[in-house]
Amino acid sequence: MSKPKAIVLMSGGMDSLLITALSLEAGYEIFPLFIQYGQKTEKRELKAFNDVCDHYKVPADHRKVMDLRELGKIGGSSLTDAGMAVESELGKGGIPNSYVPFRNSIFLAYAVSWAEVLGAEKIIIGAVVEDAPGYPDCRPEYYTAFNHLIRFGAKNIIQIETPIIRMSKEQILNECERLEAPIGKTWSCYQNEDKPCGTCDSCKLRQNAFEAIGKSDPLL
């Protein structure tokens, strides 16, 4: 019997590493999806994506890289707008200025489209509430609403799963260790591509997690 198929949304960070490892542990045939959308560190993230795929021997024709840099035309986010600096302070309403409006919905909609063509039954995304309590589309209720939409808008039965949404970064790192996932191949920094800046929100979350488990980051 063939394995069930799952699309895994991978950004190249430690959250997407863990969902990859968990999806393989659960017995899925995985189809990793990387989305370039003009983020400042996209080249480095893409390298991390391919390094992680190589580690898990994911065939080239199972990986998909979608170029959605057109999203930059919409603007409004420090991640895609060259004229804005990434701020570590939260913006109005507790939403950081790195928020790309409705970004996860765009990515998930592409993932559903691909899932229909592949006949994949799951879409796995590494959303984590703790990372970004101010991002409207990182909350569990949001994913429930998206699954509801899929039931009306798609032909096949496809379900989004968020296996690590309630984990702390410390739990995520511990799970990566348990699964012997190659954390040194990931990339988290929003600002730099050579050496992590150490000051953006994403670097800080990563540093705190390594401190919490009493280990040092192999990237540093």
Add this chain to the structure above:
Amino acid sequence: MSKPKAIVLMSGGMDSLLITALSLEAGYEIFPLFIQYGQKTEKRELKAFNDVCDHYKVPADHRKVMDLRELGKIGGSSLTDAGMAVESELGKGGIPNSYVPFRNSIFLAYAVSWAEVLGAEKIIIGAVVEDAPGYPDCRPEYYTAFNHLIRFGAKNIIQIETPIIRMSKEQILNECERLEAPIGKTWSCYQNEDKPCGTCDSCKLRQNAFEAIGKSDPLL
């Protein structure tokens, strides 16, 4: 007081012409959005979009053309897959092979993203049930589910409206006449860019509508 803003999803066809005319009649400042996604007739549709925008004197900086031809990488539809012919017969499960999986969700997600940046409160889409009863994302319940998703996933209050979803093509043409909308500037054919093929589903719907109102199509 400034007018409320609405994004109008325009394909260049008669449905999107009518929602444009209705949005202007309702007093909105409109921001037309055209999406290229590798459809076979995209150049002709884009011309229709700009001709309609010019007719209504929509400023250039209010129009947005998004290039989502990356969608062609997903495949599975005769509209974007050069190796597939557009069939007029319905496919399995009553879904025509011109169906691009979850396409409207992708387009709407971009529209919501742009609406957040603009501060637009409405997104107007010319979905019509009668056109495509087999397209899962042309049904009213689908739009209800999408509005539910927006409430969880977006920062602002944004609502999708489908003002012509229950109209027949005959009613749509009659409304276009009432509003003196320039039907001769639209394009409906899925297959050709010079002269309508007359055989694709979209051409047939258009012909039937003109016959029903007893007029001839200015394009023919």
